Amino acid sequence: MHVLVVFGCPGSNTCASVRERGALEFIGRLQRDLDRLPNVRKTRSVLNAPILVAPLETRTIAERDDEGAYALTSDWEALVERSLSEPFLANVVVSKDGKTGGVIVELQSLASQPVREVVHAILELVPRYEEELGSEIYVAGDPVWTVVSDDDLDSDSLNLTVLMFVLIAAILWGFFRDVWLTILPVVAVGGLTIAIHGVLALLAFPMTSILAALPPLLVVIAITASIHLITAFLRHRDLSPADALVRAADEVGPGCLWASFTTAAGFASFLVSDLASFRQFGLTAGMGLGLAFLGTFTLLPALLCLRPPRIHGGDDIRLGAVRDLLNAALTAVKTRPAFVLATGGVVLVGLACGIPRLYYEVDFGDQSLVLRSVRFMEENFRRPMTTELVVTVPEGKRIYDEDTLRLLRRLESYFDHEPSTGSRGASSTSSPRHTGPTMARAPSPSRNSWRQRPPRCRSSPRTSFWSESASDAPDGTRTYRDRARVSIHRSWLNGQEQIPYVERLRDFVAEVNRDVAGQGYKVEFAGGLELAALAEQRIRDTQWGSFGGRSAS
Structure with a gap:
């Protein structure tokens, strides 16, 4: 998983082009500090990316x-000019025009x-280097978008919870017109939010985006039982x-108990989800509803006994308008029950027809760091998203064999014609076909077949997209197999476009695997997009499972 830190020289105080010494020294200081951060495996920029200078020789x-x-x-100027024509560097760590540079941070x-x-x-x-640069530095990548959305949700969860309490108190005041009766339910559910966070800490659950939404959700559910009791x-x-x-507990207690039980059972169905965050959500929500019921029938009665409300007379509680409205609705239902059911059924079916059109989307806002970074990268650098296909070569074949190169060409051709990454400039495709074997990794000491590569392969394998895996047999012999990666830079896909894109790729990969199965090749669909699509599908499955569990309960 990677984070991209990108800046543009035009308009800055430091440089007009990445070719200049000042820009390279700026990248060096930035990359040095990025290397020192926790959880950073390595970084890559124009400074340390390998540049082909001679057969079997690269420089940085x-x-x-x-x-x-x-x-x-000492010869950095010549290497910089050469770097702009290197496929691995151009539009990967530096733009082809040399005006935009970046650092790729591998986690x-x-x-x-x-x-x-x-x-x-x-x-x-970043802000410290922005001050030196005199312009904005953009940060992008799946980890950034995930963390920023989680931070926004944490902040919104706190702010919305406070706003929720204010609105609840205002409505209670309008209903009861008594300060004490307004405060009591708020105190009861306020204690619940504290208890839920304590439960999360005791269970050692990490705070995820879905768990951050749980306290406000439970407040909305739990407040109803308090109002019923009061x-x-x-x-x-x-x-x-x-x-x-x-007397009040005898009237509303059983209904509140079964309502809490069925709701907890519905949340408990999340426990069968493949996603750990959903399992944690289901367990915590079920426990929270149990705590809410106990608090409503222990904490709230204790407060009412210590200080009874000051309401006197039958008109102090504004129930007249509510009763009139309910009586009118029930009268209409008793008069024409068949019409009410038919109308409700038609409306329900009409709304249900829209379910297949639903999709998942994260809206960061037009002025957010995420969208600013995406737009800058697409305009000046490269497409910010990546799709990857991994090809495992059968034993006895190499990455530069004719059959392998033909397979790689087929994969690349697909993306040239794919609507989401086609020739309209939406993508850039890289694979081992685009650079020479001189950039390949050092050979294994036990194998020298790399020396016999045919001359035609001088335009084939490429380091970062070509690796060699080994497996040990029971008799101690080791088998080596080449693996290749086809990497496609593409534009941001919203939720509505992402699932169809992934489904088309899966169908294509399945077709290719059927065609090459007899030769021993294997093509796998990988990358963050696949993980995101898989997570979304699991969320959908969990939702339907939760709906079924709640209905059964």
């Missing part, structure tokens, strides 16, 4: 010393907390507070 523009600093080599751990820490560290580091309590004001509470 800068060398890194023992302290991690980058120093330009070591994909766990939630380390990813959050490194993204926050990068976002804290309203029933006030119907027996001629009794003592203790007797009124017993």
Whole structure:
């Protein structure tokens, strides 16, 4: 998983082009500090990307010393000019016109907390270099978008919870016109939000985006039982507070219990989800509903006994308009029940027809860092999203064999004609076919077949997209197999476009695997897009499972 840190020279205080010494030294300082951040496996920029200078020889523009600093080599000017024509560098770590440069940060751990820490560290580091540069530095990549959306949700969850309490208190005041009766339900559900966060801490669950939405959700559900109990309590004001509470609990307690139980059962169905965050959500929500019921019938009655409300007379509670409205609705239903059911059924079917059109989308806002970075990269650098296909070569064949190159060409041709990544400039495709074998990784000591590569392969394999995997047999022999990666830079896809795009790719990969199965090749669809599509599909499956579980309960 990678984070891209990109800047443009035009309009800055430092440079007009990445070719200049000042720009390269700026990249060196930025890359040095990025290397030192936690959870960073390695970084890549124009400074340390390999540049082909001769057969079996590559050079880099800068060398890194023992302290991690980058120093330009004596022939850096010639190497910079050569770098702009290197397929691996152009529009990957530097734009073809040399006006935009960037650093690719590869993360070591994909766990939630380390990813959050490194993204926050990068976002804290960037302003210092923006001040030096005199223009904005853009940060993009799946980890950034994930962390930014989670941070926004955390902030919104807190702000919306406060707003929710204010609105609830305003409505309660309009209904009861009593300060104490307004405060009581708010105090009860406020204690619930604290309890839920304590449960999350005791269970050692990490705070995810879905768990951040749980406290406000439980507040909305739990407040209803409190209002039911208080309203029933006030119907027996001629009794003592203790007797009124017993009578109120007898009237509404069973209904509240079964409502809480069925709701908890519906959330508990999340426990069968493949997503850990959904399982944690289901467990915590079920426990939260249990705590809400206990609080409503223990904490709230205790407060009512200690300080009974000051409402006197039958007109103090504004139930008249509510009763009139309910009576009118029930009268209409009793008069024409068949018409009401038919009308409701037609409306329900009409609304259900829109379900297949639903899709998942994250709206960061037009002026957010995420969209600013995406737009800048698409206009000045390269497409910010990546799709990857991995090809495993059968034993006995090499990546530069004719059959393998023909397969790679077929994969690349597909993306040339794919609507989402086609020739309209939406993508850039890279694979081992685009650079020479001189950029390949060092050969295994036990194999020298790389020396016999035919001359035609001088335009074939490429380092970063070509690797060699090994497997050990029971008799101790080791088998090596080449693997290739086809990487496609593409534009941002919204939720409505993403699922069809992934489905088309899956169908294509399945077709290719059927065609090459007899030769021993294997093509796999990988990358962040596949993971996102898989997560979305699992969310859909969990939702339908939860709906079925709630209906059964």
